[in-house]
Amino acid sequence: MLVYDSVDRVDAEPVNSARQRGPLYAARKKIHPKRAEGQFRRLKWIIMAVTLSIYYFAPWIRWDRGPYAPDQAILVDLANRRFYFFFIEIWPKEFYYVAGLLIMAGLGLFLITSVVGRAWCGYTCPQTVWVDLFLVVERFIEGDRNKRIALDKAPMSLDKAGKRLAKHAIWLVIAVLTGGAWIFYFADAPTLLVDVVTLQAAPVAYMTVGILTATTYVFGGFMREQVCTYMCPWPRIQAAMLDENSLTVTYNDWRGEPRSRHQKKATAAGLPVGDCVDCNACVVVCPMGIDIREGQQMECITCALCIDACDSVMDKTGRERGLISYATLSDYNANMALASDETGTIRPSQVRDAQTGRLKPNFVAFRWREMVRPRTLIYFGLWALVGIAMLISLATRERLEASVQHDRNPVYVRLSDGSIRNGYTVRISNMLTEPRVFRVSVQGLPQAEMTIPNRRIEADGAALIEVPADRVQTLRVLVSQPMAAIAGERQDFRIDVADTAGSDATSVGAAFDAPAKTR
Amino acid sequence: MADREIDEPTGTATTGHSWDGIRELDTPMPRWWLWTFYATIVFAVVYMILYPAIPMIDRATQGLLGWSSRGAVQSEIEGAIANQADYRQRVANAATMQDIINDQELFQFAVSAGKSAFSVNCVQCHGMGAAGGPGYPNLQDDDWLWGGSIDDIRQTIAHGIRSDDPETRVSEMPAFGRDGILDRDQIRNVSAYVMNIAKVPPKYGDVAAGEQVFTENCAACHGDTGQGMPEMGAPALNDPIWLRVTDQDQVVAQVTSPKHGVMPAWEGRLGDTTVKELATYVYSLSGGPSATIR
Numbered sequence: 001m002l003v004y005d006s007v008d009r010v011d012a013e014p015v016n017s018a019r020q021r022g023p024l025y026a027a028r029k030k031i032h033p034k035r036a037e038g039q040f041r042r043l044k045w046i047i048m049a050v051t052l053s054i055y056y057f058a059p060w061i062r063w064d065r066g067p068y069a070p071d072q073a074i075l076v077d078l079a080n081r082r083f084y085f086f087f088i089e090i091w092p093k094e095f096y097y098v099a100g101l102l103i104m105a106g107l108g109l110f111l112i113t114s115v116v117g118r119a120w121c122g123y124t125c126p127q128t129v130w131v132d133l134f135l136v137v138e139r140f141i142e143g144d145r146n147k148r149i150a151l152d153k154a155p156m157s158l159d160k161a162g163k164r165l166a167k168h169a170i171w172l173v174i175a176v177l178t179g180g181a182w183i184f185y186f187a188d189a190p191t192l193l194v195d196v197v198t199l200q201a202a203p204v205a206y207m208t209v210g211i212l213t214a215t216t217y218v219f220g221g222f223m224r225e226q227v228c229t230y231m232c233p234w235p236r237i238q239a240a241m242l243d244e245n246s247l248t249v250t251y252n253d254w255r256g257e258p259r260s261r262h263q264k265k266a267t268a269a270g271l272p273v274g275d276c277v278d279c280n281a282c283v284v285v286c287p288m289g290i291d292i293r294e295g296q297q298m299e300c301i302t303c304a305l306c307i308d309a310c311d312s313v314m315d316k317t318g319r320e321r322g323l324i325s326y327a328t329l330s331d332y333n334a335n336m337a338l339a340s341d342e343t344g345t346i347r348p349s350q351v352r353d354a355q356t357g358r359l360k361p362n363f364v365a366f367r368w369r370e371m372v373r374p375r376t377l378i379y380f381g382l383w384a385l386v387g388i389a390m391l392i393s394l395a396t397r398e399r400l401e402a403s404v405q406h407d408r409n410p411v412y413v414r415l416s417d418g419s420i421r422n423g424y425t426v427r428i429s430n431m432l433t434e435p436r437v438f439r440v441s442v443q444g445l446p447q448a449e450m451t452i453p454n455r456r457i458e459a460d461g462a463a464l465i466e467v468p469a470d471r472v473q474t475l476r477v478l479v480s481q482p483m484a485a486i487a488g489e490r491q492d493f494r495i496d497v498a499d500t501a502g503s504d505a506t507s508v509g510a511a512f513d514a515p516a517k518t519r
Numbered sequence: 520m521a522d523r524e525i526d527e528p529t530g531t532a533t534t535g536h537s538w539d540g541i542r543e544l545d546t547p548m549p550r551w552w553l554w555t556f557y558a559t560i561v562f563a564v565v566y567m568i569l570y571p572a573i574p575m576i577d578r579a580t581q582g583l584l585g586w587s588s589r590g591a592v593q594s595e596i597e598g599a600i601a602n603q604a605d606y607r608q609r610v611a612n613a614a615t616m617q618d619i620i621n622d623q624e625l626f627q628f629a630v631s632a633g634k635s636a637f638s639v640n641c642v643q644c645h646g647m648g649a650a651g652g653p654g655y656p657n658l659q660d661d662d663w664l665w666g667g668s669i670d671d672i673r674q675t676i677a678h679g680i681r682s683d684d685p686e687t688r689v690s691e692m693p694a695f696g697r698d699g700i701l702d703r704d705q706i707r708n709v710s711a712y713v714m715n716i717a718k719v720p721p722k723y724g725d726v727a728a729g730e731q732v733f734t735e736n737c738a739a740c741h742g743d744t745g746q747g748m749p750e751m752g753a754p755a756l757n758d759p760i761w762l763r764v765t766d767q768d769q770v771v772a773q774v775t776s777p778k779h780g781v782m783p784a785w786e787g788r789l790g791d792t793t794v795k796e797l798a799t800y801v802y803s804l805s806g807g808p809s810a811t812i813r
Contacts, residue, residue, distance in 0.1 A: 026547035223551070230549055409648030413659040416758035423659070453803040454626050476803065 031289035034145035038308025059184035068469030069433035111379035122303035134220040179212030244329040254339035282306035401429040421480035430467035444493035447485035633800025662760040666749035673798035679784035696775025
């Protein structure tokens, strides 16, 4: 006889059971952001206009540098390895200025993020700006959110095809212009424009335009929020830089909850009611398609459009603005403590004055001094320090540089009259955009005689060397001394380089080598 | 699906695995990511068809485009040569070497081009820094066997020394000892004289007797005072620059049974333009006009 009762049944299930298996891949859910209106939207329009104008038009600004240098204000001249930015010209050896700018950009990002969270993402990131621009086109052609949703669902028709065609055509034009604008930073813009149009430009120019056209079109038209959520490392880094005193877009549930769609009915029934009417206005305007009422989320780029949307709803319901607002976590916690009872339940009666129906005044709003705290001061201090150091360096940098390299093989040469000669490679960098004549002379070896192949030596033993504008001149300088003048195996001396027309001068140290014993 | 454990803060399902209470989210991949993955596979297949890819027994598959790294380097070299074509043409067109010297820009090009040709063809004997060695002249100094003007240098490079070129420079020092022209004492005395004019005290021999021998046998080529004769390739003996010898015994050996240096003719191998560039480079090493033979 079998005794089934002696076997315990264990409640278990394999982790990969068909019942448990989820999808490996999730299709993108298309987001149809509704147009928002308000102060943050206005700010974003202004920032969009400014940043796009800078991007498209900056290479066309002219800046006169005389006849020997390009007259484009901003130019990355890769062929000649020069970078021009208005009155500043940077040589490859001065690339540390770029490193300094990157350090400033990094520290600036830390500073901004610790103060206002992901402001870069929400307002100035090219991805955000161009998606905004593409949305303007989409809205113009296909209408606002509801019309777009309806159009997506509608069967293909002449009207739909026309709208789609128009939208993608305009997107592509914007994409081509975006890709096209980029190349003008790398060559003389008016010349390049003619070359590009007449198909005379270099293949790399067309390839660059093509690649940037494709990325702009795909990222702005199709990928959109996917770029921020899946492709960009920035959000994850920036999220780690927030602290409890950073301003983030916050749903103030201490005054919003309990939310109710039927406020009057609920109030009449004596139920506690918060400010949120659960209208979802904040959700429909969100370009990331999230609900800010669920708290800070990785997807949130803090574009603040939900603030605008909610503020206009609050205006309609006669409540104070700021149900969704920029708030710090510490303020939020303080307000939450005021609004809740001992069990942690939000009590609207603690939030609103029973007589006036207004918010009680003891709730904390944003205070400017929250921005000033050790962390932000340190970031700002470092940022300013790097900036000041770069400015000082820029103001005092030399526009004449010389270097000397002693021949290694042979170290010295014996001449037929018994004297000893050393060879040097001298490089003179004329970093001004005009040709200059430099006087090159040997100092510290009284009996030395200098020769430079194929150059005339003046009566005083110096040579006058013309260096073209913005160029390095390499010279082979030969210095010889009679045996009698040689003191030891190594004599230190200097090679002086001085501008004949100005006060610019420099001096480099060199050594004169001689054999230990002479035959 | 109903039984899937949902992570509270993210709303995402977990894999069901738990390590000390830490559970792994089972976030689905975005679908476009999958497409990107497929696109890379397609790219790889297309790449394998177009470019060399699959190793076979003796070589990899060649690819439809016929690309090779060797070919790419070759086209880069050709591009570099094409970029120099203008300067090379100007060097070729220069009627005289003086034309190159007079054009500062062309001179610089010729020196650079000559330096790279020198590094390939000349360093084996003359050394990387052109400082030479025993038997191979130092090109940095101001002592020239066959003349140090730029035209002399060009002639030497183009046609060589004791080479098989019909216009080669050629001379031969008699074997004074081996052929019995001078006897042992005469050779010892003349070596003492040679040491003396080079301002090195001789170890043996009679300087005065040596001078007599020198005047009768050597001065015809090496000059009355031993100043040398570039036309004959006869070295100056009165300076401290000695090509082949380091002491008096070696002077004796050279007079007894001379050794002669040989240099190939380069014009046939490198062409006239490269020879001009080499001449300019060698000329620049010694410093130009001020350092030619005095």
